[in-house]
Amino acid sequence: MRTTKLETFMQRVDDRPRLLVRIETDEGIVGWGEAYNHGPDKALAPVIEYLFEQFKNDDPRRVTFINQKLIQQSRFPPGALGLAAIAAIDHALWDIAAKAAGVPVYMLLGGHVRDRVRVYCGVYSAPDPEEAVPAILKLNADYGFTAFKLSPYRRNLYNGRWGALCEEAGNYLGELRRRLPTDFEFCFDAHAKIYEPNQALQLAKALEPHDPLFLEEPIRPEHIPAWGALRQQMGTVPLATGESLYSRYEFLALLNARGADIIQPDICVVGGLTEMRRIADLADAHYVSVAPHNPMGPLATAHNVHFCAAQVNFRFLEYKFAKEASWATDPYIPVDGHLELRPDRPGWGIEIDESRLKQDDYIHWERIMATKPDGSTAYP
Template identity: 70%
Template sequence: MYITGIKTYMQRVDERPRLLLKIETSEGISGWGECYNHGPDLALPPLLDYLFHQIEGEDPRRVEFLVLKLNQQCRFPPGALGLAAISAIDHALWDIAGKAAGLPVYRLLGGSVRDRVRVYCGVYTAPDPEQVLDQTLKLNADYGYTAFKLSPYRRDLHSGRWGELVKETGDWFGRIREITPSHFEFAFDAHAKVFEPYKAVQLAAAIAPNDPMFYEEPIRPEHIPAWKELKSKVSVPLATGESLYNRFEFLNLLTQQGADIIQPDICVVGGVSEMRRIATIAEAHYVSVAPHNPMGPLATAVNVHFCAAQPNFHVLEFKPHGHAPWARDPYMPVDGYMELRPDRPGWGIEIDEKVLEKDDYVHWERKVTRKPDGSTAYP
């Protein structure tokens, strides 16, 4: 068996762009992968065409060999776009390997260490407590969710006194705890909007009395010593990693003892192969893995297989999709878990190519916050 061609499809999931990759082989077995949309999204198809010529004619089942080749072909370490493209190629190669063997991918990774994969739902906003109650009860009734992620910001960070915002957040979370079922868990994603670490400490102290599941990325990821200091000063589980790219960056974070939970993205770091290396390093540091996954149904399928086989997996991010018509049978939560599909080879998900033939791309770009003085802030 050898690689004969690729196809790329610019699509969307809800209102966010997504790029899907199909790798074709001489035996008629094809595999699918998904890129992270760092932007510029339209740069990904020509980049994948370029990378295809480095793997054309190769045996797709040599996943590690080919992913290493793609990384080593670069004179300098690949960045965001390069690793997003390599991630999709890695996914598609694993899919082919599973289909060729007649096995789900998690069995190629050593088999499952758990029977199902727990998920939490990203709400991402900070609704009034009564709205939080209504939303979470509905998500629990529909999908069995008992874990959710909210924003810790009730208003713009730069309007008014910081201490007022901190107090509002603490009071708000306290009220949520009072009215929601006691077994519900709530995480908070600060989206790296806080520049000063001392402010991140203050916000952590405000949510700490009500037992958050974790406190995600309050500050920027670049300066790892700041994470070491931050972790030493907070009493809540500290999570980060969606903005880190490879095992070396995670090794730096972990040796500095900068996080309790890491959140690598399987569509960012280079795929399953690199994700497993990162997770093994974390396991050696007594740190669990909660993959970042705001992606589409295909990326979710890839994550389910990784999580099924990874010993130090914690919980997977998943928000039900409203628009992804190309996924015929997406993984969906049952009682708050993704069930494995042991009778389906590869990723265990069917992609409708006829739907993909229709251009469904949507442009999206991150909004940049403006401070009252007109300067920009981290979004």
């Protein structure tokens, strides 16, 4: 079997651009992968098309060989765009390999260690309790969710006293605890907006009395020693991070610094399933669990389902509903707070309607740059 053709399709999932990759073989088997457009979004397709020349006519079932080949062919270590491109290719190759064998992808990983994958729902904001409580109860009633992710910021975090913002966040979690079932779990994503570690510690201490599931990415990812120091002072609040890290070497540095209780690598960022498993195994050796970052489309969720099904130290998967993704005819939908495996479907277990991809459905999106009261810029 040989790879013969690669195509990219610029699509949208709700208000975000998403890039799909299709790889064809001389035996008629087709594989699909989803790319993370986290850089200049239109720059990704040419990178993927360029990389195809490095493995055109190779046996696509040699997934690890091709993944390593694409990483090593670059003189300098690939970064955000390079590894996102490699991830999409890697996933299409796993799809082909599993379809050729007639099994789900997770069976090529040693089989599933769990029968279904637990998910938590990303709310991504901090709605008032009067709005949040009925919305959370409906998500529980409709899909069985018992874990939810919110923002800790109840207002503009650059205006007013920081201690007051932290107090408001703690009171907010306390109010949700008072109004909702005791077995519900709440985590908070600070989106790496906090510059000073001491401020992150203040926020953690405010949340701590109400038992948060974890505090995610409170500070910037670049200086690993700061994560180790922060973790040692955070008490019983689990510290989670990893969506902004790329390779197993960066994760190893984080783990060696004891900088996280839970790591959150993104399978579409780190170079694909091949590299994701290496990262997760490193974490397992440090008694650290894995909760993949997954704000993507239905195909990326499928990639994650198979990783999570086969990974021993998996904890839970982020899930985001896709309202506009017509190309995914049968996405994984939560049942009882879990995504069920599809053992009778080879590959990723999801069908792509190619007729919906005939025209690029591109939408431009970029983060809004935050501005402080003095006019200086801040992380969005």
